[in-house]
Amino acid sequence: MSLDVYTLFICELAVLAFLSIVMLFAWSGSQYDRVLGFTSAALVMILIAVFLSSLRTLGLQFLPVGLGNIMLLLGYGMLLNAFRVFAGQPCGYSWLGGALLWALLCLFPAFYYSLPKRIIVSCLLCIIYIAALIQSLSRSRSALRITFWPARLLLWIHLCFHVLRIFLDQGSVSPLRGAIGGSTFSVYVIMESILFVIGLTFTIMAMVNERTQIKYKQASLLDPLTGVWNRRALFIRAEKLEARCLQHNAPLSVILFDLDHFKSINDRYGHVQGDRVLIDFCQVTMAALPADAYFSRLGGEEFAAILISSAPNTYALSERIRLAVQRSAPNNVNYSVSIGIATARRKPQFANLMVAADEALYRAKARGRNRVEAFFSDEPADTMEWYPRQT
């Protein structure tokens, strides 16, 4: 099979133009997402670079060799920015490095007029950029469960191709009259480049799509004011914890919190200060809870925590939280919390624990607030762990 370099060149220009348009539409449709913006810029720059390199047929040197490669390296720089923004890193100036170095080297005739030297330097710069892309991608790994591996594979294939090119492309000038490609190897470079830009465009769109979906899913599980998990998240998590406790025969505890006289805090200090108290309560409580506890806002001034912990430990922890809240005074506003707890020794059922903890919380309110009450029962229950009746 022989591949015609002219046909491939036209294909590449058409593919790049089409992908640039698709990406520009995706960018504007995504409320100008910066990742898609940088990718659009990269595709447009690579399109210009490919067009400029075709001017070799006219016997030109500066436009295809100087400017064409500068545009190509700027295109890689834009891709680097896209991956950096995706990973939450600052763009910095490294995206400019390749293009500046190329411009500098073109000042030396020994480089400017030597195809083999230009091929080696161009390959090395591409390898550096692709390695930087792989490194930035690795930083996004936790945010990309599905698209991480295809993206990584695509970049590694592109990197290996450039390593191979250093050894296989001898830089022998194409024998074709008015050749578009610089060397006889150009046909493979164009073909790989077409496949790479197609793969890259769709991979980046899939990455952005996955990130958006995760963001919306997270948002649906978080309380917008305090940033802690919401009721829905708690119930999802509880199912998992129930299963874990069942498997390891571990005790499961629920702690219910209700801020005392919160309405009067709103009335006396205003709603904004009331919000600050809610945020402060979350910070104080989260700092005291163990890392594997799951804390959420049920609504209003009601919160819940679920954790694998025995009854005495849960009681001691709740007391610590109550005292920490009592000491805390955001903007000099003192407040307190009533706490109800319940623990199941084995076969825990979250719904039952919530009812039991709620009963204990009701007692804490009835007995004067700012106190911890644990669920107890007079019935001989075989799974609920209860405390001696408090008088």
Ligand SMILES: Nc1nc2c(ncn2[C@@H]2O[C@H](COP(=O)(O)OP(=O)(O)OP(=O)(O)O)[C@@H](O)[C@H]2O)c(=O)[nH]1
């Ligand atoms: N600032 C603020 N207030 C809220 C928010 N959500 C609910 N509230 C207020 O919380 C108050 C809850 O009042 P109540 O249910 O009467 O409870 P309380 O005043 O804390 O009384 P006890 O629970 O009996 O100690 C209401 O006034 C709500 O308006 C919120 O997001 N921000």
